[in-house]
Amino acid sequence: MSSISIQTLKDYTIRLLNMSPLIGALSTYSNGFSVEIDQETQLILIIIQTPSAVPLTESLYFDIYQTLNVGLFPLVSLIKPNNMKLIARTGVDFSEARAFAYPYLNGTPQRLHINNLDHFIIKQSQYKVKLMENYFVDMSKIPVIAVQGMVGSGKSTFINFLMTVFNSFADCIAIDPKMADLTLMAQKLKIRCLTPLKKGNTDDFLNSVNAELATAVDKIYERQSLL
CATH class of the missing domain: 3.90.1150 (Aspartate Aminotransferase, domain 1)
Known part of the structure; x- marks a missing residue:
């Protein structure tokens, strides 16, 4: 059409x-x-x-x-x-x-059909993540993406896709308090992942997350000052 x-x-x-x-x-x-x-x-x-x-x-x-x-x-x-x-x-x-x-x-949204994810990533423009055939998000303009869905709706598969794409052009850090799917994805992609210690204090984990976020904020301010 x-x-x-x-x-x-x-x-x-x-x-x-x-x-x-x-x-x-x-x-x-x-x-x-x-x-x-x-x-x-x-x-x-x-x-x-x-x-x-x-x-x-x-x-x-x-x-x-x-x-x-x-x-x-x-x-x-x-x-x-x-x-x-x-x-x-x-x-x-x-x-x-x-x-x-x-x-x-x-037009109308059309699902992506990806046979080879590595080859797909090479063809993408940097920072622009294609989500459908006629729709993409520009990560230079969108600071946050929230993924929501029912159990079994494909959230983990979608996050795996996002992490793989992001890892091709950015430094990624995963934060997984449940030590579940996200941890496994991070290991597969060799992405640093913050998880609680098995016998650690919850506050220790939160402090490590806050410290990581503070480092990221400092980097944002550093880049903003250059602009």
């Missing part, structure tokens, strides 16, 4: 919202709202003029998300944020200085 152009995405988003009762009498015809597409960060921006006749609430944000998520599928897939994503706009009038932001992907 062919990809959608930025202008077509913008025009169709406007049409979806103009036809929707979500934002009351507001429309682009009366300059009630406007739409911008940030291609670099892959965000759809909905800019509602303020003061507004409708309350700009989290409920409205997610109602708009539902309309766009279905209306733009399958040429565009929206990534549902956990909370309302509101961004500031600079160089514009104060009435347009904020926007609802909706992350999107071109």
Whole structure:
């Protein structure tokens, strides 16, 4: 399926919202709202003029998300944020200085099929970790990744993948209080792993973790000063 152009995405988003009762009498015809597409960060921006006749609430944000998520599928897939994503706009009038932001992907997410992980890693751009065929995370911009799932859903497999990729371009340290899967992965990849001593004090383990984190923070500040 062919990809959608930025202008077509913008025009169709406007049409979806103009036809929707979500934002009351507001429309682009009366300059009630406007739409911008940030291609670099892959965000759809909905800019509602303020003061507004409708309350700009989290409920409205997610109602708009539902309309766009279905209306733009399958040429565009929206990534549902956990909370309302509101961004500031600079160089514009104060009435347009904020926007609802909706992350999107071109097309629909497709699973990766990796036959040779070592060969796959060589082909990747540094710091950009590919998670799906049309989706990656840029670790130079994202400081934290949380992995959550049911038992048997593949968390360990996914973490093994992440650790292998990260280890190809970064100094990795594993922290495993349970001394389980993460410890085994670290041994396999020859990554230093912090674990509690079998007969050690819990506070000793926490102190060693805090000391390691403090070293990392110092390194961050050192690099930041160079920038």
